[in-house]
Amino acid sequence: MVPSSIASKDRGRPETRPDLAGRLAPVLDKIRARGGRITWPRVAILEALIEGDHHVTVEDLERRLLATAPEVHEATFYRTLAALEELGVIYHLHVDHGPSVWHLAVEEHEHLVCRDCGTIIEVDAGEFDALRASIAERFGFVLDTHHFVSQGRCRQCETAQSLEEDPEH
Numbered sequence: 001m002v003p004s005s006i007a008s009k010d011r012g013r014p015e016t017r018p019d020l021a022g023r024l025a026p027v028l029d030k031i032r033a034r035g036g037r038i039t040w041p042r043v044a045i046l047e048a049l050i051e052g053d054h055h056v057t058v059e060d061l062e063r064r065l066l067a068t069a070p071e072v073h074e075a076t077f078y079r080t081l082a083a084l085e086e087l088g089v090i091y092h093l094h095v096d097h098g099p100s101v102w103h104l105a106v107e108e109h110e111h112l113v114c115r116d117c118g119t120i121i122e123v124d125a126g127e128f129d130a131l132r133a134s135i136a137e138r139f140g141f142v143l144d145t146h147h148f149v150s151q152g153r154c155r156q157c158e159t160a161q162s163l164e165e166d167p168e169h
Contacts, residue, residue, distance in 0.1 A: 023050050027089050027104060036087045041080045044069040046104075049090065055101040055120060058092075095120070095149055110145055114154035116161075121154065 027046055028038055036042075048064040049056065056064075062077055072080075081102070084090045092100040095113055108125035125145075132143045153161065 020047050020050055026106065030089050031084075031087055034087050036083070039080075041069075041072050041076050042084060044072055045077065045080050045084065046089070049102065049104060055093075055095075055103050057099045057101055059099070061102055091146055093146065093149060096151070105146075111149040112154075113149040113151050114157050115151045116153055116157040119154050119156075120149070 024043070024046055027050075028043070031038060031042070045061070045065055048061055048068060052060070052064055058081070061081075062074070065072055065077060081090070085092065089105055090102055091105050092102045093111060094100050095111075096115070096118075109122045110125055110128050112121040112123060113119070114121075128143075128145055132145070135141055135143045
């Protein structure tokens with residue numbers, strides 16, 4: 001539940017929906033652990049992010065927020081996104097040439113994006129440890145892969161491509 005200082009009835013701010021509370025609690029704990037404050041706009045934005053598609057553009061996230069919390073000003077929305085990213089509870093990533101997408105940073109993971117169908121596959125961040133270590137050792141460079149995706153072809157598209165190239169198999 002959202003703390004009563006945030007969800008006061010006299011300010012007309014609803015409490016967190018029970019179906020979102022379980023997913024929201026660890027995020028709020030992470031904010032507190034990093035010295036952040038739990039404010040109503042932060043909670044409203046996190047709820048909007050939790051409710052819908054896992055990866056969402058800033059425009060779609062703002063549209064969701066306006067549907068449930070129209071009193072959150074646009075400037076507050078963008079400042080709050082930046083603050084939540086700085087606290088490490090959300091982040092954006094660049095997918096192809098389209099707009100960045102945002103999501104919760106609950107578990108460390110990386111993104112594989114099929115350049116044919118656009119499918120996004122999440123993989124444990126540990127899958128990239130050997131690559132990060134190799135680059136650090138060879139070049140003295142610490143690779144941060146959180147804001148970018150690795151592109152390629154998913155299994156389904158690769159199979160379809162192989163069948164097109166060699167219909168005999």
